[in-house]
Amino acid sequence: MSSREFVLANVRRNQPAAVELPVLPVFERAPTDLPAAFGDALERMGGQLAVPPAEVSLDDFIRGRFPQASVICSAAPEVRGTFSVHDVREPRELQGVDVGVVRAAFGVAETGSVALGEREFGVNALGFLSQHLVVLLDPAAIVPDLHAAYWQPWFREARYAALLTGPSATADIEGVLVRGAQGIRSLTVVLAAEPV
Amino acid sequence: MTVPAGATANRVDHAGAASEFIAAPQHVEFHDRRLWEIRRKRDQECLAIPEWEELRRLASAIKEHTLTHLSDYLEQFERNAAANGMVVHWARDAAEHNQIVHQLLASRGMTTLVKSKSMLTDECELRPFLARRGIEVVETDLGERIQQLDGEPPSHIVMPAVHKLRGDVAQVFGRTIGTDPQRTDVPYLAESQRRHTRPYYLRDKVAGMTGANFAVAETGSFVVCTNEGNADLSANVPRLHIASIGIEKLIPRVEHLGVFIRMLSRSALGSPITQITSHFRAPRAGAELHVVLVDNGRSERLGMEDFWTSLKCIRCGACMNTCPVYRRSGGLSYGATYSGPIGVIVDPTFNLHKYSALPYASTMNGSCSMVCPVKIDIHQQIFRWRQVIAERRQLPLAKKEAMRVAGRILGSPVLYRAAVQAAATGIERLPRFMVYNPFNAWGKQRELPATPPLTFREWYLRNRGGKP
Numbered sequence A: 001m002s003s004r005e006f007v008l009a010n011v012r013r014n015q016p017a018a019v020e021l022p023v024l025p026v027f028e029r030a031p032t033d034l035p036a037a038f039g040d041a042l043e044r045m046g047g048q049l050a051v052p053p054a055e056v057s058l059d060d061f062i063r064g065r066f067p068q069a070s071v072i073c074s075a076a077p078e079v080r081g082t083f084s085v086h087d088v089r090e091p092r093e094l095q096g097v098d099v100g101v102v103r104a105a106f107g108v109a110e111t112g113s114v115a116l117g118e119r120e121f122g123v124n125a126l127g128f129l130s131q132h133l134v135v136l137l138d139p140a141a142i143v144p145d146l147h148a149a150y151w152q153p154w155f156r157e158a159r160y161a162a163l164l165t166g167p168s169a170t171a172d173i174e175g176v177l178v179r180g181a182q183g184i185r186s187l188t189v190v191l192a193a194e195p196v
Numbered sequence B: 001m002t003v004p005a006g007a008t009a010n011r012v013d014h015a016g017a018a019s020e021f022i023a024a025p026q027h028v029e030f031h032d033r034r035l036w037e038i039r040r041k042r043d044q045e046c047l048a049i050p051e052w053e054e055l056r057r058l059a060s061a062i063k064e065h066t067l068t069h070l071s072d073y074l075e076q077f078e079r080n081a082a083a084n085g086m087v088v089h090w091a092r093d094a095a096e097h098n099q100i101v102h103q104l105l106a107s108r109g110m111t112t113l114v115k116s117k118s119m120l121t122d123e124c125e126l127r128p129f130l131a132r133r134g135i136e137v138v139e140t141d142l143g144e145r146i147q148q149l150d151g152e153p154p155s156h157i158v159m160p161a162v163h164k165l166r167g168d169v170a171q172v173f174g175r176t177i178g179t180d181p182q183r184t185d186v187p188y189l190a191e192s193q194r195r196h197t198r199p200y201y202l203r204d205k206v207a208g209m210t211g212a213n214f215a216v217a218e219t220g221s222f223v224v225c226t227n228e229g230n231a232d233l234s235a236n237v238p239r240l241h242i243a244s245i246g247i248e249k250l251i252p253r254v255e256h257l258g259v260f261i262r263m264l265s266r267s268a269l270g271s272p273i274t275q276i277t278s279h280f281r282a283p284r285a286g287a288e289l290h291v292v293l294v295d296n297g298r299s300e301r302l303g304m305e306d307f308w309t310s311l312k313c314i315r316c317g318a319c320m321n322t323c324p325v326y327r328r329s330g331g332l333s334y335g336a337t338y339s340g341p342i343g344v345i346v347d348p349t350f351n352l353h354k355y356s357a358l359p360y361a362s363t364m365n366g367s368c369s370m371v372c373p374v375k376i377d378i379h380q381q382i383f384r385w386r387q388v389i390a391e392r393r394q395l396p397l398a399k400k401e402a403m404r405v406a407g408r409i410l411g412s413p414v415l416y417r418a419a420v421q422a423a424a425t426g427i428e429r430l431p432r433f434m435v436y437n438p439f440n441a442w443g444k445q446r447e448l449p450a451t452p453p454l455t456f457r458e459w460y461l462r463n464r465g466g467k468p
Helices: A003-014 A034-044 A058-065 A091-096 A146-150 B014-022 B025-047 B052-068 B070-083 B094-107 B119-123 B126-132 B142-149 B166-176 B186-201 B230-236 B254-269 B298-302 B308-312 B318-322 B324-329 B340-350 B367-371 B378-391 B397-410 B413-429 B456-464
Strands: A048-050 A072-074 A099-103 A113-117 A132-137 A160-164 A186-191 B087-091 B112-115 B136-139 B206-210 B214-216 B221-226 B240-246 B276-280 B288-294
Touching: A003 B070, A003 B087, A003 B298, A034 A048, A034 A186, A058 A132, A058 A186, A113 A132, A146 B254, B014 B025, B014 B324, B025 B254, B025 B318, B025 B324, B052 B070, B052 B254, B052 B308, B070 B087, B070 B288, B087 B094, B094 B126, B094 B206, B094 B240, B094 B288, B112 B186, B112 B230, B119 B126, B119 B240, B126 B136, B136 B142, B142 B166, B142 B186, B166 B186, B186 B206, B186 B230, B206 B230, B214 B254, B221 B230, B221 B240, B221 B254, B230 B276, B298 B308, B298 B340, B308 B340, B308 B378, B318 B324, B318 B340, B318 B367, B340 B367, B340 B378, B367 B378, B397 B413
Parallel strands: A048 A186, A072 A099, A099 A132, A132 A186, B087 B288, B112 B136, B112 B206, B206 B240, B240 B288
Antiparallel strands: A113 A160, A160 B276, B214 B221, B221 B276
């Protein structure tokens, strides 16, 4: 008997009497200003929210926020950076990136999370090998909570689908919070409508 | 760790091991305070969600439904994962799991494994297995790495090094990764680990490994919840990603993640969500993704009428943070992969004799069951294990004698009243060695309260006498 058959047979023999699957209710929410709620939640998780002035280009805005950065890798068509992620052949090439730029599929107001997968990143490691990450988010693409997030077809289509909420962080030593654990040291969400 | 006095062959002596931990008062004081602080943060988060109790009911029911239909969901997961391009392996036990992982690495000439924290791989003792076969295994989670470098297992399922103080970490890092052992500031220690670990992800012949918090049957995907970024580096930089997943991690549909993800980090750390919640559905272009579904006793546990619901556990650790015994004895004192209340009910399913002292590491206050996001009746199961252990005569001698005498006295009203009377009048005159001796664990680290002037029965007869 293969291990697969062994495990399945043992599970089948030992399964307790059937319990019904509950139907998920819809939790009613009072209407809120979703971008504002998103920003509050994001800042709690150590991220920053930025709204660029209309007359400044996104490229200039990002350079202004990271004056020390020499390598800016962009996965978003509306930002040039110093090179495009589409020129990257393998993830390791991203090890020297100071700032990664990417546009999120959507945001979640409850937690301040942004949805990023392989289609958004181009190369997934951009979200983790970069020292800092700038995420463009269309304010019209913010869902109220995680229930609404998981109704998005995105999760069924993406090979890799990550909800990023603020920068990488650790509190493994004495509970002292250190932002910038092993992945990105900072995460800035820039509210910017998607170009049509 | 040395074998504490009082441990019989192969039996973990929790109280004996805890006394080593208690011998360092600064550590105990910090550990207790830190975990209680997380419990309070958890309370704040839960109270802010009006539907919290409904989420607990839903989470429990979804898990019970899945476990009672587990064979179907496992097959569905396998079918969908394979259709997405993942390779699914089945391991009936730890040994088979380790062989599968080693075979995957060896056949591709891999020499390094960067892995994120996974209790399952600790349970399987994967690290020493691979090390003996020449594969360098690097734990990438900060806490787990500290424990690996110190030659200790994790002491908490979410915060592996929570029992250590910054000075301990500075010593370990000074000894192993070349930091200044005198420098104890936490950002320096964390930054040092970041710089030490990063080159490993970038090596040639490196593979990545993660565990999984959830596996979704309808999409054949799995979810990894972390904060440090190490799991996503392990999964997204090397060309081979192996995920070890216990068969109890299944849930039916993507929409169910809304319930579990809302609860997991709030219960674990008192934060609304982990910094990174990653869903793996298919390998990335040019890379391989392998899943090992591991049984290792789980399908047997599913058939244990009184204990199968422990398989609902989502490994948040809330029961550990709230447990007064865990907070004051430290996770290592349980001598098992899983410590705290959830460990107490899971460990005996692996080896009843070895872990037969653990169900006594509880005050039976029930707090663990109250905070459990999937409503496992943990304290009831602890009580049930005590009954099983007594039935099978697995009690240690001192406890057995004390319980035998207590059973006779509590079973007889006449003997009971005589004993209470004798205790009330006699206890203050007893020499200390009669109360504070090795046969009375309650006399250790505790002073008995002053005896009241009247027993309850005397008070009752005086105040309610004749009126039943």
